[in-house]
Amino acid sequence: MFVDRVLVKVEAGTGGSGQTSFRREKYVAMGGPDGGDGGRGGDVIVQADRNLTTLLDYTYRDAWKAERGQHGEGSNRTGRSGEDIVMPVPPGTIIRDADSGELVGEVMEHGDLLTVAKGGRGGKGNAFFVTATHQAPREWQPGEDGQVRKLEFELKLIADVGLVGQPNAGKSTLLSVISAARPKIGDYPFTTLSPNLGVVPLSDHRSFVVADIPGIIEGAHEGKGLGLQFLRHIERTRLLAFLIPIDALDWQAEFDQLRHEIAAYSDELAKKPFCVVFSKLDLLGEHYIPEIDAKGAFAMYAISGAGRMGLDTMLDGWWRQILAMRAEALKPEQDAQLLP
Known part of the structure; x- marks a missing residue:
């Protein structure tokens, strides 16, 4: 529990x-x-x-x-x-x-x-x-x-990447594929009832931590669904990954809703670096990245957790962003050491 x-x-x-x-x-x-x-x-x-x-x-x-x-x-x-x-x-x-x-x-x-x-x-x-x-x-x-x-x-869980998306966006499936975590996976909404952490191993002994947050629905910042209870767990993540299933009715509307809920909950959270990940790419059978207005996103990816498609490109992009943020966080300390 x-x-x-x-x-x-x-x-x-x-x-x-x-x-x-x-x-x-x-x-x-x-x-x-x-x-x-x-x-x-x-x-x-x-x-x-x-x-x-x-x-x-x-x-x-x-x-x-x-x-x-x-x-x-x-x-x-x-x-x-x-x-x-x-x-x-x-x-x-x-x-x-x-x-x-x-x-x-x-x-x-x-x-x-x-x-x-x-x-x-x-x-x-x-x-x-x-x-x-x-x-x-x-x-x-x-x-x-x-x-x-x-x-x-x-x-408040500490992670490098926080997965944000509506129920059944494929967050738990993705976490189970890229890490050793075993979150509950099902074909019904709100399968995930509590946050899950997974350590993603890369080559050369590199690794980072990903957090899977329960699905966020409209009005989550006001206490609807499970969002308000667990939104605080992504406050300490370095970056956010907005997951949008490729079979969503309106990709732009779903992305805008997620951004709105994040911003309504915390201005500081809304300022974190983010990317857009289109999930369930195996439903199309081909690589395709929809065009949406995601101003400020450092990247857009199309992946399939179940089909193991596009994961290497996404993980490499996350790692490079995490390294850049770590270097930025260390810069004030390094500058202070150089002072006489």
């Missing part, structure tokens, strides 16, 4: 309390206060794990609590700090405060860490309060409470 939005309660550990203690040792007169400090409470940490692709585990366990710190002891011994608790999530997960809506942060790459609730500080023991005029203090501090928060986790 694909789950991309969950609510969880997290509680960081409470700090241990300080100790009131006086040294008691034979032949040592006036040993003085020796109460140690309490240990700090454990933090709650979110960590990106590339082995995960869904937030399903958090539907079974929605409360996470870190270990509390131990109390201080005599002989100036500080209590042991509580263990942190780590919550693994898929890369691309956004964390928000569920009550205020405030963005806490996001984890994008495997191994990224984000502290979402800080443990409480340990309290001071009576040894801390010794002064020249107050040499036998009995004061001590309780440990501070750890943060308690209700958080919303939202997953």
Whole structure:
């Protein structure tokens, strides 16, 4: 089951309390206060794990609590700090405060860490309060409470290419042919009920990631069909591929509708580089690219997933576009390194 939005309660550990203690040792007169400090409470940490692709585990366990710190002891011994608790999530997960809506942060790459609730500080023991005029203090501090928060986790898949099209445009078939992914394929609308990711292998150890998004119908940006639920998953793709079946009644109208839904959902998404892919070319039996007005498209392709037609040309074009975008993204960093 694909789950991309969950609510969880997290509680960081409470700090241990300080100790009131006086040294008691034979032949040592006036040993003085020796109460140690309490240990700090454990933090709650979110960590990106590339082995995960869904937030399903958090539907079974929605409360996470870190270990509390131990109390201080005599002989100036500080209590042991509580263990942190780590919550693994898929890369691309956004964390928000569920009550205020405030963005806490996001984890994008495997191994990224984000502290979402800080443990409480340990309290001071009576040894801390010794002064020249107050040499036998009995004061001590309780440990501070750890943060308690209700958080919303939202997953946005990260991919190089996002496949956009109406139901039954051939997106799942294409993904199954060019990658090892095995999405559900059927001859009825809305076969795909959740996004699918596939890694496309090329020669010379090259590869990139393609995301298959459930079909987008008219009004998807307003919540119709499944579009609104999953449109956010193409926000993090580098480029978009609009799939239009060759047997569509009106190629231009279908393309315009898809572009409209994307633009209505997000202006930023509408600015991403895109291409047009005419699918199901095997229905014609010949290579043919219809002429439509797709201003701004970096290329147009005609392919057949089932018939393995035109795939090499399309994948090569996607790869060259991805390389160009990667180089463009690295340019500011390279320019910064050249500065004196």
